[in-house]
Amino acid sequence: MASVLKIDNLSISFGGLKAVDNLSFEIEDKMIYGLIGPNGAGKTTVFNCITKFYTPNQGSVKFKTIEDKVVELMDYKVHEIVNLGLVRTFQNVELIKDLSIIDNLLIGAHSQYKSTVIAQAFMLKKARNEEKLMREKAMNILKDLGLEDKAEEIAGSQPYGVLKNVELARTLMSDPKLIIIDEPAAGLNETETEALAIMIRKIRDTYHCAILMVEHDMGLVMNTCERICAINFGKKLAEGTPDEIKKNKDVQEAYLGKEDDIA
Numbered sequence: 367m368a369s370v371l372k373i374d375n376l377s378i379s380f381g382g383l384k385a386v387d388n389l390s391f392e393i394e395d396k397m398i399y400g401l402i403g404p405n406g407a408g409k410t411t412v413f414n415c416i417t418k419f420y421t422p423n424q425g426s427v428k429f430k431t432i433e434d435k436v437v438e439l440m441d442y443k444v445h446e447i448v449n450l451g452l453v454r455t456f457q458n459v460e461l462i463k464d465l466s467i468i469d470n471l472l473i474g475a476h477s478q479y480k481s482t483v484i485a486q487a488f489m490l491k492k493a494r495n496e497e498k499l500m501r502e503k504a505m506n507i508l509k510d511l512g513l514e515d516k517a518e519e520i521a522g523s524q525p526y527g528v529l530k531n532v533e534l535a536r537t538l539m540s541d542p543k544l545i546i547i548d549e550p551a552a553g554l555n556e557t558e559t560e561a562l563a564i565m566i567r568k569i570r571d572t573y574h575c576a577i578l579m580v581e582h583d584m585g586l587v588m589n590t591c592e593r594i595c596a597i598n599f600g601k602k603l604a605e606g607t608p609d610e611i612k613k614n615k616d617v618q619e620a621y622l623g624k625e626d627d628i629a
């Protein structure tokens with residue numbers, strides 16, 4: 367499989383409502399991909415199906431793992447997904463406010479620890495060495511992303527824009543092949559959003575992972591994504607480059623309404 371993620375005929379209903387309706391798209395390795403659509407279009411539900419928070423009624427989600435093995439995500443449980451190389455962030459920042467930035471990154475790495483819980487509890491040599499390696503890894507990530515001076519700062523003392531970047535940095539602790547980002551620009555001002563766009567590109571260029579992003583800020587989507595899928599009422603409206611999506615009549619109507627409606 368050339369792609370890192372391939373979704374085929376995905377559908378899920380809540381009662382009578384088809385939140386995702388026979389949706390298919392695929393994301394090439396190392397691509398920054400956008401999933402857009404008006405409010406309630408089904409974007410977060412797609413994310414929740416991929417990461418197994420929801421079980422779809424129908425469809426297949428193929429994923430190419432860290433070991434380049436193609437697996438069907440529907441066969442895995444929600445907590446197993448991260449070990450395959452797929453990690454997500456949520457609309458709200460999910461950091462522990464009382465911990466330092468670097469400790470928040472270390473928490474993001476817990477699935478990678480090989481030493482037993484007992485070894486960790488008593489800080490045996492193996493666990494100490496592992497902790498040291500993970501701390502180095504976290505520090506290297508912060509350095510790569512220009513956040514090293516924030517390492518010892520308490521998360522709760524930092525502005526929202528920094529925390530969003532830290533959340534992205536934390537995903538890198540699990541060596542992802544694909545990072546799924548839900549509305550990264552929500553709550554950010556224009557300058558912070560521009561910094562976020564630079565950060566997203568830097569992460570892809572440095573860590574060679576693909577990124578799937580849901581975002582309402584069209585500036586961020588159009589400037590950052592190489593390919594975009596637009597959906598409405600759970601169905602695909604269009605897929606293409608940012609330019610193709612901008613010019614697409616169905617996409618324009620979904621966002622602005624038909625000319626008759628506007629008049």
Ligand SMILES: Nc1ncnc2c1ncn2[C@@H]1O[C@H](COP(=O)(O)OP(=O)(O)OP(=O)(O)O)[C@@H](O)[C@H]1O
Nearest residue numbers: 380383384385403404405406407408409410411412
């Ligand atoms: N757990 C659920 N139970 C019932 N309905 C749900 C559930 N999750 C989502 N829906 C419904 O599915 C539809 C799609 O919702 P979803 O949150 O995926 O849209 P979205 O495109 O992410 O919207 P927004 O941009 O506003 O976040 C909506 O009508 C929503 O009310």
